[in-house]
Amino acid sequence: xxxxxxxxxxxxxxxxxxxxxxxxxxxxxxxxxxxxxxxxxxxxxxxxxxxxxxxxxxxxxxxxxxxxxxxxxxxxxxxxxxxxxxxxxxxxxxxxxxxxxxxxxxxxxxxxxxxxxxxxxxxxxxxxxxxxxxxxxxxxxxxxxxxxxxxxxxxxxxxxxxxxxxxxxx
Amino acid sequence: xxxxxxxxxxxxxxxxxxxxxxxxxxxxxxxxxxxxxxxxxxxxxxxxxxxxxxxxxxxxxxxxxxxxxxxxxxxxxxxxxxxxxxxxxxxxxxxxxxxxxxxxxxxxxxxxxxxxxxxxxxxxxxxxxxxxxxxxxxxxxxxxxxxxxxxxxxxxxxxxxxxxxxxxxx
DNA sequence: TATTGTTATACTCTATAACTATA
DNA sequence: TATAGTTATAGAGTATAACAATA
Numbered sequence: 259x260x261x262x263x264x265x266x267x268x269x270x271x272x273x274x275x276x277x278x279x280x281x282x283x284x285x286x287x288x289x290x291x292x293x294x295x296x297x298x299x300x301x302x303x304x305x306x307x308x309x310x311x312x313x314x315x316x317x318x319x320x321x322x323x324x325x326x327x328x329x330x331x332x333x334x335x336x337x338x339x340x341x342x343x344x345x346x347x348x349x350x351x352x353x354x355x356x357x358x359x360x361x362x363x364x365x366x367x368x369x370x371x372x373x374x375x376x377x378x379x380x381x382x383x384x385x386x387x388x389x390x391x392x393x394x395x396x397x398x399x400x401x402x403x404x405x406x407x408x409x410x411x412x413x414x415x416x417x418x419x420x421x422x423x424x425x426x427x428x
Numbered sequence: 429x430x431x432x433x434x435x436x437x438x439x440x441x442x443x444x445x446x447x448x449x450x451x452x453x454x455x456x457x458x459x460x461x462x463x464x465x466x467x468x469x470x471x472x473x474x475x476x477x478x479x480x481x482x483x484x485x486x487x488x489x490x491x492x493x494x495x496x497x498x499x500x501x502x503x504x505x506x507x508x509x510x511x512x513x514x515x516x517x518x519x520x521x522x523x524x525x526x527x528x529x530x531x532x533x534x535x536x537x538x539x540x541x542x543x544x545x546x547x548x549x550x551x552x553x554x555x556x557x558x559x560x561x562x563x564x565x566x567x568x569x570x571x572x573x574x575x576x577x578x579x580x581x582x583x584x585x586x587x588x589x590x591x592x593x594x595x596x597x598x
Numbered sequence: 599t600a601t602t603g604t605t606a607t608a609c610t611c612t613a614t615a616a617c618t619a620t621a
Numbered sequence: 622t623a624t625a626g627t628t629a630t631a632g633a634g635t636a637t638a639a640c641a642a643t644a
Contacts, residue, residue, distance in 0.1 A: 270500055274581060274584060275487070275488035276556075277485065277488075278582075281556065281575075282462035282463060282559065283477075285455060287502060287575075288458075288575050288578055288579060289455040289456050290502045291578070292451055307453075308634085311447055311453060314445055315442065315444065315447065319442050324603070325602060325603075332457060333634090333635090334635065335602080335603065336603085336604075336605080336635085336637085359602085359644075360602095360642080361601065361603070361642065361643045361644065362602055363603070386449060386451065389451055390451065391580075392577060392578060392580060393574065393578055397577065398451065401571070402449060404570060405451075405458050406454065409461060409561075410561075414443065494626070495624090504614095505627085506612090506613085506629090507612070508626090509626065509628085529621075529624095530625095531618095532626075533625075602643080603643105604641080607639105608635100609634100611632100612631100613633095614631085615628100615629090616627100616628085616630105617628075617629100618625100618627075618628100619627100
């Protein structure tokens, strides 16, 4: 069996006690579970979750400033510098310095970066439509809706898969 | 302003595109947000989230085997060895080797460990009852319920704060 | 003075494999 | 042979502070 098993059988009879009702604890385990599914299903694409989110965010917000990207993704600016440099070295992103504030850096996808995003979009959306574990469509939609509310992230009506069931729950 | 700001204003006008509907992405940001609240509110207690969960889990499951603890918390066994050693050095945990399988290790809280848990329980429960950001009581309860379903964690009727509203949702 | 991004450093966590002692 | 835990090592992510350029 793989190390750290129990990805599917879960709790092994352990009682979680007060942690059962801890939002932080549940979010932590949920994130680990989701990332494990990510690696199992699309890890072979060779793009890690952090890089994936940077690619999609720059694609969606051409010219976004590096610091805005960092704080949106809650990645420290020092770390963002390294990530962007690696992606620049890989030819996926390029950087420009705007005339009106020459301290800052604006980020754009290169043609290769756009091609990579186009290439990734299908598998990623397919993965997202599967990656709901034991939850049915409606539960998954509601979970996402609650997480967006918790995070103050808009529902993005221009986004994908606008399942009408999502609106009906209370 | 602190580095990585935007903890409360959130998105800074960035459009998240397909990430808006990515469970893994939302869980990742949710976990970071919850941990930030944890450090802001009870970080001064000097116990990190991982240590906290080990303490509470051993308290709730005296004699739990180290490997079971590791897979329950999705912590690698190699890392769990170090965590347990540090907690042993701190006098919070002690280890026994059961006669029926002398490869394994059972974990118990020391008197000091139990005292620490008793000391932490109040602040932690108080934090959990606050740590819901913009969600009201009912939304938070439902979010936790969906996360438990996603993770296949039982509702633990012997647990704390059994809010009757939690049962009413669709 | 404050802000943006960079560099450097240290630490935590993760991933992996080899090792022991038991089974 | 397989399993539980340990050790060692490398890498990714994070936290922090000091710095240069610009505002």
